[in-house]
Amino acid sequence: MNKYKYIIFDFNGTLCDSNKAVEYCLLKTLENFNIHNLKYDIKNLLSEDYNQQEIFNKLAPNTNINNLMNSYKAFYNSGKGNNLSKIYPGLYEILDILKSGDFKIILKSQKNINEMTDSLSFFRLHNYIDLCIAENEGTHDKKHSDIFNDIIKKTYSDINTENILMVGDTEPDIQFAKNNSIDSCWATYGYGNVDKCLSFQPTYFIESLIFLLEILDI
Known part of the structure; x- marks a missing residue:
């Protein structure tokens, strides 16, 4: 299960x-x-x-x-x-499956909060996202543990490190998971430096988004 x-x-x-x-x-x-x-x-x-x-x-x-x-x-x-941007193939279908399976979807980005809001609206993704954490005045960078303790844990009272999966393409994503004892999935098709991402020992690897469904067994 x-x-x-x-x-x-x-x-x-x-x-x-x-x-x-x-x-x-x-x-x-x-x-x-x-x-x-x-x-x-x-x-x-x-x-x-x-x-x-x-x-x-x-x-x-x-x-x-x-x-x-x-x-x-x-x-x-x-x-x-x-x-000039484009979403990766299969994203809508994958998010539909996740939402139908009652997964909570959290978005964590270095993008400015206004840019992130515009992007979610432009790509028609806002209805999929349960919590969006983007850069704003006073927030920490996305590898910082305070994001987990001060935002995510306070938003979801039943959350624990065992029922979270971090999916990202760069070293700060994998480092964030490592810092908080969270399983990580490294998106190797993205922009990350291979050696730096591997140094944080991601739990899983995916070459495209569709392989995430195999990890989640759905």
Whole structure:
């Protein structure tokens, strides 16, 4: 019998292929500020799953971060962000099966809360999500244990580490599970660094979303 009742999903790289959109908006923002000859490769930064502020701190340390972030949000929210993204094949069918099986679906993302809300609406996913944890002022990054203790456990009184599965594609997702003694499922098709993800010993591996159903025995 399947022991999991709660599935925590990462968004970018796990449910949605958004790297093209993020790269485009980052580059347009840097061009807007005449920033070239980057010290860091954007693809590598995205594989580390840094949030927007951390990425801009690395790409443009001597530029006003708030101005950069506002410019990025303007590009992303102009429609380019969602239009250049796509959900992975079979997602709606898989979420339908999970909901019919009474699983609670939790979304945990580094995306800004407003961007996350817009993306859920654009891709018609909001009705599937029972709890959305996105980046906002005062929240911790998504590998931090306080997300589990201060948000998830307080939302669900019957939750325990044995009935949760974390599904994500990058090292912070697997590290979050490890930090909280939660089983993890590494989405190898996403953006994560292989060596770093493997170093946290994920419980399962999937090469596409459909294989999650085998793990859940449904």
